[in-house]
Amino acid sequence: MKPLLKFITCGSVDDGKSTLIGHMLYDAKLLFTDQIKALELESKLGSRAGNIDYSLLLDGLMAEREQGITIDVAYRYFTSSHRSFIVADTPGHEEYTRNMAVGASAADLAVILVDVTQGLTSQTKRHLRICALMGIRHFVLAVNKMDLTGYDRKHFEEIKTNFEHMAASFNIASLQVIPISATEGDNITENSSHTPWYTGLPLLPYLELIEVGQTPAQDQFVMPVQRVSRPNHEFRGFQGQVETGTVSIGEELQILPGNESATVESLLFADEQAEEASAGQPITVQLNKEVDVSRGSVLTTDKNLQVNDMLSASVLWMDDRPLHSGRNYLIKIGTRTVPGSVMKIKHKTDTNTGEKLPADRIYKNELAECEISLAERIPFDKFSANASMGSMIFIDRVTNMTSGCGVVERSLQRSKNIEWQKTEITPDIRARQKGQVPLTIWFTGLSGSGKTTLANEIEKRLASAGYHTTLLDGDNVRHGLNKDLGFNEGDRVENIRRIAEVARLMNDGGLITLASFISPYESDRENAREIIGNGQFITVYVNTPIEVCEQRDTKGLYRKARAGEITSFTGVTGPYEAPSHPDITVDTAQYSVEDAAELILSEVIRPKISR
Structure with a gap:
């Protein structure tokens, strides 16, 4: 029997993906008797006038059955006389493209369906590109609903030619184009008498025979560490696949x-000793000496693996909020998750033409x-060389949701020639010289909330007590450092990133830094915290009601915004995302400036800055 084949069905909405797989299982007699009876009973209540609705075998959600579309990915394991399969029936609706990408990430082959009466749609082309992005190299184009055209060969050949031209730009190892009717069963398990002009194999026999060997397996050993096992002081093993x-x-x-080296002392499968382990096996590795290994480390013999902090990647964006340059996320590669940001969007790809277009957001x-x-x-590694070490996901730092996925194209070499220069006078020496603990106190709130007034009052009190300080204000930095930035979302992200880098340098100089910025996005404030360091970052949320802020409106900004003069x-x-976990919250409508300053000093600043 041939090895397991993992494949997906994809394509535009209502192209017949679920119906195809359901009919294949039905005709190949791969269903239990109770499943067949349930299918026949449910079909009587469906939308096919009592005829069997094969899609019901895959569409399990109530919303899917009501709307007649696939929403979630439906996985089905089945075995024929020649092969075992795992099929992922993926949604065709654009809203659920992220679900389709999840299914494609684990597949060896893609069956792309096309409605012969509609031809190649934008979603069909998008799915082809996503499959190619995820490393799928074997494709079947199933031209469905041939019964609606009287099994006209001309329509089929036209779609076949157009698809082959489009697919020529991808690294495709095999492509088979099959005319089918998912509802009538033509060319699914047996050749149809309605298409005598088609001489190829039906879909199921083709899937049973195709060889889907991936890129030749690497000889070099690579194992990302998932867990360090330390049940007692005598055993320390590193577990992973x-x-x-x-x-x-x-x-x-x-x-x-870390680029350390050690020798394998023992290998274990569960609790049994082994002499050797190979690709796909979960193992525990014991080394002959103590080395620095944690989750996210990689044990390897591959000299070509990159170790770097800058890379270029092809990205599929999945978040409702667009991606801007400078936006910070958690990025997971292999078993390691680290903060990261998009420095530059080089271009986006037109789904229909493949043209590379300039873009400042995705x-x-x-x-x-x-x-x-x-x-x-x-x-990490290039995805084409090692899929597990070259695939990545973007995780929103606030919601913890997956915002995007991507594949590594290359390491950016320019960062390898840049090293942080250590000086003999360290940040700790500078801080001790000043007799204080450097901090960044980050004031956030609406315009007119009193952020800068409050920061100014606190700085005066700190200075009079002998502390060394500096104050960064939103308006002031835009006169120089950030003069080139506007107020769209991308520029606001970059504005806060630059300020955070400046504040970190001020802290390295031993200074207490007060930063007063609206900073409306939670993710940007979290990025600032990451840059500066969690232990040196204090968030002060100046939660003054907007009605009070508008009354103060000394610059007339609210009036202009209400009149549409400021966008x-x-x-x-524009949105403002309140801090989820500020160190302290004050309302300058409830407190005088003096009382609010004293509250912040006594509650969060003085306990941290005194040596």
């Missing part, structure tokens, strides 16, 4: 990113190539 190559006892391994379901900066150097004004036409 072997992604490529083999490993045996006595072999010398390199540990990345919207949901768009594809783009981006340059990414990570908070630390981590091991994207925070609190009026």
